[in-house]
Amino acid sequence: MLEHYGTALALGIVGFLLMYAAFIIQKLVGPKNSTDVKLDTYECGEEPEGETWIQFNVRFYVIALIFIIFDIEVVFLFPWAVVFKDLGFLTFIEVFVFISILVVGLAYVWKKGDLQWVKMKLKYGTGRYSASNLLEKENLKEAA
Amino acid sequence: MADLIFWLFWGLTVASASIVAFSKNLIYAVFSLLGTFIGVAAMYIFLNADFVAVTQIVIYVGGILVLLIFGIMLTNRITQTVISESSFQKMFGLTVVFAVLIMVLIPVLGHTWTNGEPMAFQETIHQIGTLLFTDYILLFEVASILLLGALIGAATLARKER
Numbered sequence: 001m002l003e004h005y006g007t008a009l010a011l012g013i014v015g016f017l018l019m020y021a022a023f024i025i026q027k028l029v030g031p032k033n034s035t036d037v038k039l040d041t042y043e044c045g046e047e048p049e050g051e052t053w054i055q056f057n058v059r060f061y062v063i064a065l066i067f068i069i070f071d072i073e074v075v076f077l078f079p080w081a082v083v084f085k086d087l088g089f090l091t092f093i094e095v096f097v098f099i100s101i102l103v104v105g106l107a108y109v110w111k112k113g114d115l116q117w118v119k120m121k122l123k124y125g126t127g128r129y130s131a132s133n134l135l136e137k138e139n140l141k142e143a144a
Numbered sequence: 145m146a147d148l149i150f151w152l153f154w155g156l157t158v159a160s161a162s163i164v165a166f167s168k169n170l171i172y173a174v175f176s177l178l179g180t181f182i183g184v185a186a187m188y189i190f191l192n193a194d195f196v197a198v199t200q201i202v203i204y205v206g207g208i209l210v211l212l213i214f215g216i217m218l219t220n221r222i223t224q225t226v227i228s229e230s231s232f233q234k235m236f237g238l239t240v241v242f243a244v245l246i247m248v249l250i251p252v253l254g255h256t257w258t259n260g261e262p263m264a265f266q267e268t269i270h271q272i273g274t275l276l277f278t279d280y281i282l283l284f285e286v287a288s289i290l291l292l293g294a295l296i297g298a299a300t301l302a303r304k305e306r
Binding site for chain 1: 276281
């Protein structure tokens with residue numbers, strides 16, 4: 001049994017080393033003629049705006065919390081999947097009840113709008129997504 | 145070989161835990177918590193608790209750590225705030241730490257340890273699954289109600305911020 005974990009550990013170590021090898025090789029053989037534009041943060045081809053540190057919307061936190069609850073649910077389902085063949089259909093009903101109770105929670109957060117995505121609006125920021133700019137766009141739409 | 149790996153993971157756990165405790169940068173602290181969690185998962189594997197080890201990785205590394213990083217991302221003006229640097233009530237903290245240390249050391253030193261044959265490694269998930277769906281089925285269903293309560297409570301508390 002323990003040697004199986006040895007395989008997993010070896011896989012992890014090889015993955016870790018491969019990642020670092022990629023960095024080291026590019027550092028050794030890659031040409032070093034950087035310009036300001038090249039060193040700029042890559043933002044899907046757009047010019048980067050604002051600071052690196054922005055305050056995240058609290059809604060992401062709620063979504064992460066919901067994720068953890070269903071993460072734990074999956075942990076409970078895993079032993080069920082292993083023993084399902086031995087224990088039969090009764091466990092299916094048991095798990096059905098288990099998931100039904102949690103679906104109530106999902107319906108609750110869904111209805112309350114916690115899963116709704118938000119339009120990004122920087123209150124004090126500048127640029128495309130700042131509140132004043134978005135307001136301008138909305139006004140233009142209304143005028144048209 | 146197994147002993148060597150055990151001590152390597154011991155070193156990883158202790159080293160990254162001390163970075164968590166002493167780092168002045170909150171982001172470094174959170175990321176080195178990753179090493180602590182993985183080291184503890186390795187300890188579980190050495191204790192023949194494979195299911196707990198996988199659970200440790202799935203929930204703590206995959207969930208709690210992400211939540212902690214989100215918590216830092218949510219912090220207003222993170223670059224200006226110094227949160228983990230300051231420590232206060234040092235005397236009181238030291239007293240509590242030593243009290244806990246003595247409480248742990250008394251049973252450890254009082255116990256006579258035997259160097260028996262280590263238990264053969266075997267997978268535990270079958271046993272856990274069988275017990276969970278026969279003897280402890282009520283607790284299994286109660287756990288879902290607990291999770292439901294946690295979900296609704298967390299969503300309600302976090303939503304009030306807006």
